Amino acid sequence: MILAGNATQVSPEDPAFVRKLLRGALRLTILVEFLVNLYVFPLVVELLLVPLILLFIGMQVVAEYEADKAPVRKVINGLLGTIGVGLMLYVVVRALGDLGGFWTRENAEDFLVAPVLTLALVPFLCLVAWVSKRELDNLRKRRSWPLTPATRVHGKA
Numbered sequence: 491m492i493l494a495g496n497a498t499q500v501s502p503e504d505p506a507f508v509r510k511l512l513r514g515a516l517r518l519t520i521l522v523e524f525l526v527n528l529y530v531f532p533l534v535v536e537l538l539l540v541p542l543i544l545l546f547i548g549m550q551v552v553a554e555y556e557a558d559k560a561p562v563r564k565v566i567n568g569l570l571g572t573i574g575v576g577l578m579l580y581v582v583v584r585a586l587g588d589l590g591g592f593w594t595r596e597n598a599e600d601f602l603v604a605p606v607l608t609l610a611l612v613p614f615l616c617l618v619a620w621v622s623k624r625e626l627d628n629l630r631k632r633r634s635w636p637l638t639p640a641t642r643v644h645g646k647a
Contacts, residue, residue: 524601528592529584539573546570 531539546566553563585592 523604528597528600529581531580543570543573546573 530536546569550563550566550570553559553566
């Protein structure tokens with residue numbers, strides 16, 4: 491969804507169109523997603539941790555739009571950062587403790603799924619950008635005509 495939204499923000503005539511789309515998708519996100527999905531917590535921990543993180547994220551959103559909540563926002567950002575670093579440390583410790591299980595063909599295939607699917611999505615994103623640009627141009631053409639009472643009611647010129 492984010493890539494499709496980004497595709498509407500970039501001009502398809504731009505020579506670096508595909509590079510700009512892929513740069514955002516193929517960064518560290520793929521590695522982090524792979525590692526976090528490879529080593530998961532026990533179900534009870536996940537059931538407690540996910541609502542807690544969602545609560546903090548909700549509080550972060552509220553604190554972001556209220557100026558008097560700036561100290562609270564700093565605390566929440568610190569807590570979310572600490573939780574994120576803790577989760578990544580957990581993954582690194584688990585990966586280093588199980589190097590034989592980490593370097594398997596199945597894990598390599600799992601790691602490569604996200605980049606391959608992202609690359610396969612690029613033609614669709616190019617189409618989304620092209621259609622979006624065309625619709626925006628058509629909308630601008632229609633809006634440049636003077637609106638008369640007849641066009642407002644009947645939608646005809």
